[in-house]
Amino acid sequence: MAQNVKIREIVKDKTIAEIITNYPVVQDFFLNYNLQDLQKNLTVSQALEKILTEQLEEFGLDVFSLTEELVKFMATLVNNREEREKVQNITIIGGRNKQGEAENVTLTMAVGEVISIVGPTGSGKSRLLGDIECLAQCDTPTRRQILINDHPLSDEERFDMGNKMVAQLSQNMNFVMDLNVAEFLAMHAKSRLCENSEQVIKQCFVCANELAGEKFTMDTKVTQLSGGQSRALMIADAAYMSSSPIVLIDEIENAGIDRKQAISLLTENEKIVLISTHDPLLALSADKRIVIKNGGIHKIMETSDEEIESLKDIEKLDTIMLGIRQQLRHGERVYPLKFVL
Numbered sequence: 320m321a322q323n324v325k326i327r328e329i330v331k332d333k334t335i336a337e338i339i340t341n342y343p344v345v346q347d348f349f350l351n352y353n354l355q356d357l358q359k360n361l362t363v364s365q366a367l368e369k370i371l372t373e374q375l376e377e378f379g380l381d382v383f384s385l386t387e388e389l390v391k392f393m394a395t396l397v398n399n400r401e402e403r404e405k406v407q408n409i410t411i412i413g414g415r416n417k418q419g420e421a422e423n424v425t426l427t428m429a430v431g432e433v434i435s436i437v438g439p440t441g442s443g444k445s446r447l448l449g450d451i452e453c454l455a456q457c458d459t460p461t462r463r464q465i466l467i468n469d470h471p472l473s474d475e476e477r478f479d480m481g482n483k484m485v486a487q488l489s490q491n492m493n494f495v496m497d498l499n500v501a502e503f504l505a506m507h508a509k510s511r512l513c514e515n516s517e518q519v520i521k522q523c524f525v526c527a528n529e530l531a532g533e534k535f536t537m538d539t540k541v542t543q544l545s546g547g548q549s550r551a552l553m554i555a556d557a558a559y560m561s562s563s564p565i566v567l568i569d570e571i572e573n574a575g576i577d578r579k580q581a582i583s584l585l586t587e588n589e590k591i592v593l594i595s596t597h598d599p600l601l602a603l604s605a606d607k608r609i610v611i612k613n614g615g616i617h618k619i620m621e622t623s624d625e626e627i628e629s630l631k632d633i634e635k636l637d638t639i640m641l642g643i644r645q646q647l648r649h650g651e652r653v654y655p656l657k658f659v660l
C-alpha cells in the first residue's frame with residue numbers, strides 16, 4: 320500500500336518524460352489508450368487536461384479513472400520488480416532414475432556457485448536442467464522436487480512469466496523476430512524494466528562481443544548471428560538484464576565463445592549457474608559436479624585441489640585444441656602435434 324502512495328505521488332508530480340525514463344513500459348500504457356501524443360514535458364494531469372474528453376470516453380474513462388489505471392499499472396510493475404524474496408539458494412530433492420530407483424540425494428546450491436552436470440549422452444543431463452527450469456514439484460518423469468530458499472513453490476510462483484526465476488540458454492537458440500541487435504536489447508531492457516537502460520544495453524553489447532569469437536555490430540540482425548554469437552549475446556543478456564537469479568546452460572562448449580569468461584561474468588552478477596557439459600575444462604571449473612547415470616543423480620563431487628591444479632594443464636591442452644580448430648577454420652594445414660606440444 321505504501322508503494323501505491325509513492326507511485327501516486329510520482330504520477331502527480333513528475334512529467335510524463337520523467338516517468339517514461341524510469342518506467343519505459345508506461346509508453347505502452349499510453350499507446351493502448353491512443354494517448355501516445357500527450358505532451359511529455361507536462362505532468363499526467365496537465366497533459367490530460369489538454370485532450371478532448373471524447374478521446375477518453377471512447378475507453379469508458381475520464382481523467383480521474385485513467386490516472387488510477389496508470390497508478391495500478393505502475394504498482395503492478397514495481398511490485399513484480401521489488402517484492403520477490405531474493406533467491407539465496409536452490410535445492411534439488413532427488414526423485415528416481417529411469418529404472419524407477421530412488422536417487423536419495425538432496426543438494427543445495429547458493430548464489431555465486433557454479434555446478435556442472437556431467438554424464439554420458441542420453442543419461443539425463445538436460446532432463447535435470449528441465450526439472451530446474453520448470454521448478455518441478457514431483458510432477459515430471461523424474462519426480463524431483465525443487466525448493467527455492469528451502470521452500471516448495473506454489474503454481475503461481477512457478478509459472479509467473481513476468482518474474483521468471485530461471486533463465487535457460489539451450490543448445491539451439493533460434494531468434495524468431497527480425498530485429499537488429501540494438502532493437503533486440505532495447506526490447507529486453509524495456510520489458511525487464513532496466514534502470515539506466517542505455518548503459519545496460521551498451522554493457523551487454525560490449526560484453527557479448529568480448530565473449531564471441533567473431534565480432535558483430537548493433538545493426539546486425541539477430542537472425543544473422545552465428546550460434547556462438549547468439550549464445551554470447553544471451554549470456555550477456557542473462558548477466559546484465561535478466562532478473563532471473565538461476566541460469567541454466569545446456570552445452571556451451573561447441574558455441575565457440577570464451578567459456579571461462581562467460582561463467583565468471585554470470586557468477587559476478589550473483590547468479591546460481593548450472594551447466595550441462597561434456598567439456599573437462601568447464602566441468603572442472605565448477606565448484607561441484609553432478610554425475611548423471613541412467614537418468615538419476617549418481618554422485619555429487621566437489622572439485623578437488625588436485626583437479627584445480629590439473630586445470631592449468633587442461634587449459635594448455637584446450638588452447639592447443641583451439642589453435643587447431645582455428646587453423647582448420649582458416650584453411651591452414653595442421654602440423655604434427657610434436658611441434659606444438
Ligand SMILES: Nc1ncnc2c1ncn2[C@@H]1O[C@H](COP(=O)(O)OP(=O)(O)OP(=O)(O)O)[C@@H](O)[C@H]1O
Nearest residue numbers: 415416417439440441442443444445446460461614
Ligand atoms: N529419471 C528419468 N526418468 C525418466 N526419463 C528420464 C529420466 N532422466 C532422463 N530421462 C529421459 O531420457 C532421455 C534422455 O535424457 P537427456 O536428453 O536429458 O540426456 P542428456 O544427458 O542431456 O543427453 P545429451 O548429452 O545427448 O544431450 C530424455 O527423453 C529424458 O526425458
